[in-house]
Amino acid sequence: MSKSDELPEESLLHAYVASGDYLDVFSVSLEGRTDLQTADMRVVADHMLNADIGWMKSLLAMRDKMAVPLGMKTTADLARDQRAGPVTERHAGDRIGFFKVYDIREDEIVLGENDWHQDFRLSIFRTSGDRPRIFAATCCKRHNAFGYLYLALILPFHRKIVTTVLDTAVGSPVRGVQVPGLAP
Template sequence: MSPLSTTVSPVPVPTDSRIGSFYANPYLADAFAVALPANVVRDPELLARFVFGHQPGWINQLMGVRDAMVSVFGLKTAKALSTAGPSPATNRVGLFKIYERHASEIILGENDKHLDFRASVMCRPAAAGEPGPTLVMSTVVCCHNRLGRSYIGLIRPFHRLVVQASLRRAAQVGFPTEATG
């Protein structure tokens, strides 16, 4: 049996995702997909925790640089987000607040003075002609001001690299399956 592909592909934001309805005119909207094993755990929160828990090390370094830059503007840092809320372990996935939980999708995000964003982690069943299910990570951003638009302009290329690398790394490590939990 050949190993599962670690190819991450850009895809349209799924029309059946709840993320598409968050902002009427998002400043950024993108999505990336990776194949999942047929026997993968189908819990989107567990899959989101797995993806964010297995990111390449360079992403943490990049977040450190980001934190140093944004703190001078009074924006939320990764360190502040990781300890936010009454019970970070249950109300957050990684740095992100959980907004909605559904059978096949979890909606995460944050609001700040410069922008609001939502991220979706969605487990989709195999479509016609596909060998198995896919995991789709989508992001939508609503900018409030010039700072938000400038910030997104600067981080957009890094955002795409981070999402793709995170999905690729999770596939390389091996997504949790029904047998492994």
């Protein structure tokens, strides 16, 4: 089960976060999930960001309807820029789901988007060893009053989405990869 956590010291997100930015971090154990412990971080991100969570898709659709009149980017606008081909061939500047990839390392991928009201980054960071974990950290840089209002309105949903995505990703098999003990 996921929990609120601290951003690991090794995370690239530390270089992005500034005083006054919003930052939250959640994590979940990867014990028993050797596939997620060893998978390419682009595969891990794809598995997490494309989790089939019906109520989350409904919330994003509702957000998109409200975003259009406000001049905000919609998930469909962003996803249109996604390059075809295997996710393992995506690099900085490409997209996974509707998220732009900013950096990829062996145990971390940083994704996000810039918009007129706020810029955000999502770090998916993995630790190994005796207690392997996956961390999802979100940093928001608000540019104006609407950025502050928008973040205040979405935070309760954001937290539920992140924890649900983490729990769902760790509890479900990665597409095309068999994991002993997990139903396909």
